[in-house]
Amino acid sequence: MNEDKLLEIRDLTVSIKQGKETSDVVKGIDIDIPRRRVVGLVGESGCGKSMTAKSINHILPPFAQLTKGKMIWHGNSGELIDLAALNEKEIRKHCGTDIAMIFQEPMTSLNPMVRIGDQIKEVLKIHELEKNPEKAKARVIEMLDAVGIPDPAVRYKAFPHELSGGQRQRVMIAMAMIGSPKLLIADEPTTALDVTTQAQILELIRNMCEEREMSALMITHNMGVVSAICDYVYVMYLGTIMEQAPAKELFENPMHPYTRGLLSSIPRIDENPEFLETIPGTIPIRKSTFRGCEFCLRCSDDIQKCFYEQAKLKKISEGHYVRCHTAGGGEE
Numbered sequence: 001m002n003e004d005k006l007l008e009i010r011d012l013t014v015s016i017k018q019g020k021e022t023s024d025v026v027k028g029i030d031i032d033i034p035r036r037r038v039v040g041l042v043g044e045s046g047c048g049k050s051m052t053a054k055s056i057n058h059i060l061p062p063f064a065q066l067t068k069g070k071m072i073w074h075g076n077s078g079e080l081i082d083l084a085a086l087n088e089k090e091i092r093k094h095c096g097t098d099i100a101m102i103f104q105e106p107m108t109s110l111n112p113m114v115r116i117g118d119q120i121k122e123v124l125k126i127h128e129l130e131k132n133p134e135k136a137k138a139r140v141i142e143m144l145d146a147v148g149i150p151d152p153a154v155r156y157k158a159f160p161h162e163l164s165g166g167q168r169q170r171v172m173i174a175m176a177m178i179g180s181p182k183l184l185i186a187d188e189p190t191t192a193l194d195v196t197t198q199a200q201i202l203e204l205i206r207n208m209c210e211e212r213e214m215s216a217l218m219i220t221h222n223m224g225v226v227s228a229i230c231d232y233v234y235v236m237y238l239g240t241i242m243e244q245a246p247a248k249e250l251f252e253n254p255m256h257p258y259t260r261g262l263l264s265s266i267p268r269i270d271e272n273p274e275f276l277e278t279i280p281g282t283i284p285i286r287k288s289t290f291r292g293c294e295f296c297l298r299c300s301d302d303i304q305k306c307f308y309e310q311a312k313l314k315k316i317s318e319g320h321y322v323r324c325h326t327a328g329g330g331e332e
């Protein structure tokens with residue numbers, strides 16, 4: 001079992017400063033990413049998904065801070081590294097080669113003035129993966145081909161604005177993959193794309209994971225994306241994991257009222273709602289002293305206990321856990 005682990009996130013807490021107030025936006029979450037698996041992190045906009053992702057490779061914005069937790073990376077030779085404890089220089093060594101990240105809007109990550117091939121080649125140079133310029137170029141063209149860019153030798157010379165949104169996201173994937181990472185963190189990678197392109201990009205990521213023995217952390221607000229690509233899913237609400245299960249199990253047997261809400265309002269894959277109409281209410285702002293269930297004010301099943309005590313994760317079946325006083329019955 002142990003050799004299948006890639007990343008174990010434990011008690012991860014991210015706090016942000018708003019004036020004099022500090023509040024936790026990620027509240028002590030645990031996430032396991034096994035090797036060669038696609039793990040989903042799903043929840044509404046603002047629940048802390050990007051803050052979680054950005055903690056992993058230390059790219060949190062200045063107002064946010066990783067205040068607690070460990071992120072245990074299982075290296076290829078069995079070595080264990082706590083990514084949370086690394087300094088800037090050490091984490092950069094892992095980024096690109098062990099861990100790569102893609103975002104929603106490739107235009108913000110691509111330099112508009114530099115030909116795409118040269119931008120991908122730069123990754124090889126930075127990580128000293130290929131020093132021979134001709135060989136590096138050949139590797140980039142090969143990678144552009146692998147991510148489905150037509151005429152890769154010609155497109156090598158294209159500038160980002162000359163490509164479609166879908167092709168730009170393919171270029172981002174090529175840039176992420178060129179260092180042969182073990183983990184791809186994909187933060188809403190298809191949200192800005194039309195429905196057909198979205199499906200193609202998800203398929204590409206899935207295939208890349210299988211062919212290259214890579215894992216992915218797929219971050220999305222869209223249960224349609226989860227069903228298309230994920231093996232295992234974590235459902236997050238206001239910085240807390242409310243439910244986790246193998247994807248098939250989650251869709252067949254959702255236990256948390258929030259998960260049920262998300263599932264009953266699966267957006268069409270081409271829609272990106274800011275909130276889900278079938279779950280009444282909006283995400284509340286809470287005092288940091290609140291100890292109840294984050295979801296209680298929007299929940300139809302709440303009981304008095306929910307207001308003053310957050311439930312612990314309770315086991316429903318193998319791999320399926322829910323954080324809810326009323327769901328599933330049984331002991332917590």
Ligand SMILES: Nc1ncnc2c1ncn2[C@@H]1O[C@H](COP(=O)(O)OP(=O)(O)O)[C@@H](O)[C@H]1O
Nearest residue numbers: 016025043044045046047048049050051052063
């Ligand atoms: N630019 C920002 N300024 C202030 N607070 C922010 C900013 N970005 C995020 N936050 C806070 O962090 C929380 C989590 O944000 P984020 O991780 O980006 O959510 P998600 O990716 O799930 O949409 C937000 O609900 C908000 O409270």
Ligand SMILES: [Mg+2]
Nearest residue numbers: 049050051187
């Ligand atoms: Mg986000």
